[in-house]
Amino acid sequence: MKKIEAIIREEKLEAVRKALETESYLGMTVSEVCGRGREGGLALQWRAGEYRVEFLPKMKIEVVVLDEDLSRVLLAITTNARTGERGDGKIFVTSVEDAIRIRTGDSGVDAI
C-alpha cells in the first residue's frame, strides 16, 4: 500500500477527484493548505502600499492505493492537475504499513 499526498491548485480539485473516481478510488481526504514553491509569494494591497503574502492557498489530497495501481493513479493526478505554469504543485508517495476500516475492523488491503 502506498499513500499519495498530492498538493495541487485549488481549481484542479474537482478534476482530480473525478479522475480518482475513474480509477475506482472513491475515498480520499482533502485539506485546505498553504504553501510555497518556486512561484514565490504574492503582493497584496494594504490601505496604501502593499504587503507580501509568502504562502499561497493550495489543496492537499491524501489517498492510499494498492501498489499495483500506483503508477496509473499518479498519472491520473498529474495529467488532471497540470497547467504547465509554476505553482502546479507536488506529489509525495510513502509506504503504508497497515490500514483499518473502523466500521468493520477489516485491515490491510481489505480496508482500502
Next chain:
Amino acid sequence: MAINSGDTAWLLISSALVMLMTPGLAFFYGGMVRRKNLLSTIMMSFACLSLVGILWILYGYSLSFGPDRSGIIGGLEWIGLNGVGQDPSSIYATTVPHLAFMIYQAMFAIITVALFTGAVVERMKFSAILVFSALWLTLVYAPVAHWVWGSGGWLARLGVLDFAGGIVVHISAGVSAISLALLLGPRKGFREGTPMEPNNIPLVMLGAGLLWFGWFGFNAGSALTSGGLAANAFVTTNIAGGAAALTWMMLSWIYKRPSALGMATGAVVGLAAITPAAGFVTPLAAIPIGAIAAVLSYYLMLFRMKRGVDESLDVWACHGIGGTWGALAAGIFASTAVNSAGANGLLHGNPMQLLKQLLAVGIVWIFAFGMTWLLGKLVDKTIGLRVSETEETVGLDISQHGERAYGGLLR
C-alpha cells in the same frame, strides 16, 4: 425657550446614529487586524461605549460644557447631571431638552475615545485601555471640547469654526494616536516585516458603511436644529465621503488595482475632513475638501510606514490629517451665506479666519500630543501599557479576554 418637537426628534435620532458609529468603528478596525486580535480590537470600542457613557454623565459633560472657568474648562455644577433635565438649557441647543443635547454630546465623547484605540491594537493591555481612556477623556477631551464648543471656551470666543468636531474629535484623537503609538512601540515583528494581514476586509466595509450612515447624525445633527442647516451638512457630508472614496480608489488603481480597503479608508478620511466644515461650506466645496483629504492622507500614510512607526490603523493619517485639512478648509471655504452664525473664509474675503483655524489646529496638536504622552507614561509606570511578549504572540483575544473570534475544530 420652548421645546421644538422637530428639533428634539432630530437630535435624539442623531444621537442614536452617532452611537451606531462606535460599533461601526469596532468592525472597521476589527477587520484590519490579525485573526487572533479581532475580538480584542472590537472590545476596545465596546468598552468605550460603556465606560465613557457613564463617566460622561458623572462628570465629563460638566467638565466639557458646564459653566465656564476662565475659558479653560467647565465647572462641576452639572456633575451627575445636576440641573440637566427635561427643560432646554439656556445656552446650548435651546429648543431641545437639555438631556437630549447632553446625550448627543456623550456619543461624541465615546467615539472620540474609541477612535484612538486603532493606534494601539494587537499589543495594548485591556486594563490599560480602560484606565488610559478615563484619564484621556478627563484631561484631553473635556478641555478641548470646552475650548472649542463650551460657552466661554477660549477658542470659541476667538471665533474658531468647528462644526461637528474636526478639531475636538478628529485632531485630538488622531494626534493622540501617534503619540501613544510612539510611546507603546511597534507590534512584535512589525519592523522585521512579519505580514500583518487583515483578517476580514468585508468587516471593514461593513464598518465603513455604518460609520458613513452614522456620520449623518454626527454632522447634520450638529446643526442642533431640524432645518436647512442640517440639510446642508447632510449633503456636504455625503459629497465629501464620496469624493474621497473615489480619489483613494483612483490612487490605488494608479499603483495597482482599485482597492476595497482603500475605498473604505478614503470614505472615512473624507467624512472626517468635512466634519469641521459641513455646516459652513456649500455642497460643491465639499468635493475638493474630500478629494484633497484623500490625497494628503494617502501619502502621509505611506510616509508613516516608511518611517517605521507602527501607528497600526493610521488614526493619525486618517483622522488627524483629515481633521486638520478639514479645519483649515473651513477657514478657506466657509461662507456666511451658508450659515449666518458662522464666518466667511479666505475665499470669501476673510483671511483672518484661516489664521484662527491654524492657531486652533496648532494648539490642539501640541496639547493632545503632549498630554497623551504624559498620561501614557503615567499608565506605563503604574499598571503598564503593554501585554507581555507571550500574550502578544498568543493574541489578545485569548490572552486578554479568554475568548476567540472564530469557533474551533468542531463545527
